[in-house]
Amino acid sequence: MSHAPLPDLILEPLVRAALMEDLGTYGDVTTRAVIPAGTTYQARLNARQAGVVSGMQIARIAFHLVDAGLKVNTLKTDGDAVAPGDTLMTIEGAAASILSGERVALNFAGRLSGIATLTASFVAETKGTATRVTCTRKTTPGLRIVEKQAVVHGGGFNHRYSLSDAILIKDNHIAAAGGVRAVLEAAKASASHMMKVEIEVDRLDQLEEVLAVGGADVVLLDNMDTDTLRQAVALCRGRIVTEASGNMTLPRIAEVAATGVDYISSGALTHSAQTLDLGLDF
Structure with a gap:
């Protein structure tokens, strides 16, 4: 599956900051000490686990910020499924430049591929339903x-x-x-016609009050058991968009999606994803 990339301009400051953190005040002293000037290599960024990749665009930016002369060939794009042993990218040119950009490229690609892979697992559990899986603001600060x-x-x-x-x-x-x-009336009084309003409830009596008052576009059904969620979705159907949140773990997604809820939001997608094992091999 292919996805339109973000402009490099947006991503470069994040990658530049990570490179500055890694290179420190004096650059890659190990590489300067042991790699003769003029040494060139071709490196391969390989998958060591099955998953869905993300961060290929960022890895390319990392290598090019270190050395614009590196030849980077992206073989797998963000959103592609990969198997162990697949080559995702080749990087050819000065060995010192490749080594200096390696860790930042791998940190981003491994972390982001882990998120993409976990998300794909959640999405697979909603197959056959119209439910969409969505993330939250429980993200790494700055990323x-x-x-x-x-x-x-x-x-x-x-x-x-x-x-x-x-x-x-x-x-x-x-x-x-x-x-x-009171809170819905205040929101209705201040919201622009372009601004959506969502309200969180954790009980059916609260939900009934939200529906009676009006003014919300989306209701967040928080920490409800599956039977209560089913009742809530039935009350809301055709009247307001529904989102289930709270304790949305992978083993529970299929039964929650079966309630007919429009969205399932889970902070675990970003705060609990395990890094996908990727490696750079010379």
Whole structure:
């Protein structure tokens, strides 16, 4: 599956910061000490596990920021499924440059491929339903844009990117504002016609109040057991978009999707994904 890449311009500052962190104040002293000037090699970025790749665009940027003269050939694009032993990318040119960019390229590609792979596992559990899997804001600080893009590479969808994208009324907002009616009326009074409103509920009586008051586009059904979710979806059908969240672990996704909920959001996609094992071989 192919996906439109983000502009390199957006990703370069993240990759540049990671390279500066790794190169320190004096560059790669090991490589300078042991690799003769002018040594060239072709390296291969290989998969050592099956999964879905993400971060190929970032790996290319990392190598080119170290040395624009490196020849990078991307064989697998972000969103592709891979098997152990598959070559994802070849990098040819100065050996010192390849070695200096190796760790940053692998850190990004392994981390993001892990997210894409876990997301693909969640999405597979929704097969045969119309339910979409989406991420949350539980991302690594500073890396949200690439982690959310990895979710897309895995076949998932993105929730809001930041607090400024949409009005999402959580339980603490409801408590501080004085209840469901008060908080929805306040949101309706201030929201732009372009701004979606979502409200969180964890009980059916709260949901009934939300539906009676109106003003919300989406309801977040939080930490409900499957039977309660089924009842909630039946109440909402045709009236408001539904999102199930809270304790959305991989073994539970199929039964939750079977309730007919529109979206399942899970922070685990980004905060609990294991790095996909990738390696750079000379």
